[in-house]
Amino acid sequence: MPWLGLVLVAGGLVFLLLLLSDAHYYLLPLASRSAARAHHALRPSGSAGHLYGWIGTAIITSNLLYLARRRFARLRALGSMQFWLGWHVTSGLLGPLLIVLHSALTLRTTVAIVSAASLSVLVVTGLVGRYLYALVPHAGDGGTRHAEDVRAELDRALMQLRSVGDAARAAAAAIDAEADRVLLPLIEGGGRGGRVVIVAIRAR
Numbered sequence: 685m686p687w688l689g690l691v692l693v694a695g696g697l698v699f700l701l702l703l704l705s706d707a708h709y710y711l712l713p714l715a716s717r718s719a720a721r722a723h724h725a726l727r728p729s730g731s732a733g734h735l736y737g738w739i740g741t742a743i744i745t746s747n748l749l750y751l752a753r754r755r756f757a758r759l760r761a762l763g764s765m766q767f768w769l770g771w772h773v774t775s776g777l778l779g780p781l782l783i784v785l786h787s788a789l790t791l792r793t794t795v796a797i798v799s800a801a802s803l804s805v806l807v808v809t810g811l812v813g814r815y816l817y818a819l820v821p822h823a824g825d826g827g828t829r830h831a832e833d834v835r836a837e838l839d840r841a842l843m844q845l846r847s848v849g850d851a852a853r854a855a856a857a858a859i860d861a862e863a864d865r866v867l868l869p870l871i872e873g874g875g876r877g878g879r880v881v882i883v884a885i886r887a888r
Contacts, residue, residue, distance in 0.1 A: 688771060692777060695781065696777075696778075699785070706722060708720075709723070709788075710788065710789045714792075717788075726788055728786055728788055733785075733786050736783070739782050740779045740780070740783040741783075744780070746771070746775050747772055747776050747779060749771070750769060750772035753768040773814050776810050780803050780804075780807055783803065838860075845859075
């Protein structure tokens with residue numbers, strides 16, 4: 685969703701502005717920070733540090749709402765899966781940025797190091813997962829379709845395409861052959877042992 689992209693960009697710019705505006709503090713050696721005027725506010729337990737931590741925690745918590753939305757996939761009133769996936773990605777990036785500010789760019793304890801490493805792994809694997817998800821076409825609601833349904837809908841679309849003209853009929857034949865190559869094994873495989881094979885398409 686375009687507006688989620690704007691939220692992500694705006695959040696990233698705010699992070700950079702906050703980071704740059706207080707760079708004089710973050711660049712200080714740890715031993716010298718306590719004497720800095722900004723230390724009372726920017727340290728992890730300071731007023732600004734606490735605020736960054738609470739907001740980051742709230743955003744990361746909201747990230748889990750996507751999992752709840754998937755659990756109730758048929759309740760369309762809760763919003764589209766596409767929206768919640770977009771927010772899942774957006775919040776998964778913005779939340780950790782605020783946690784970075786909350787930490788004042790320091791990792792002093794084992795707990796902090798392990799937490800930062802775990803969060804980094806989650807962010808990286810999430811980005812990889814989102815990339816892989818983008819490679820698989822999905823329906824408009826983010827769901828998937830049975831191979832048989834895909835074949836039936838494709839047949840209807842190809843019938844309309846063939847009515848356009850000779851060039852369209854040639855294109856339809858090529859699409860039909862490729863669809864048979866991809867979909868028929870899935871349809872036939874879905875009938876063995878009661879397995880249902882799912883394939884996804886992108887709504888046009």
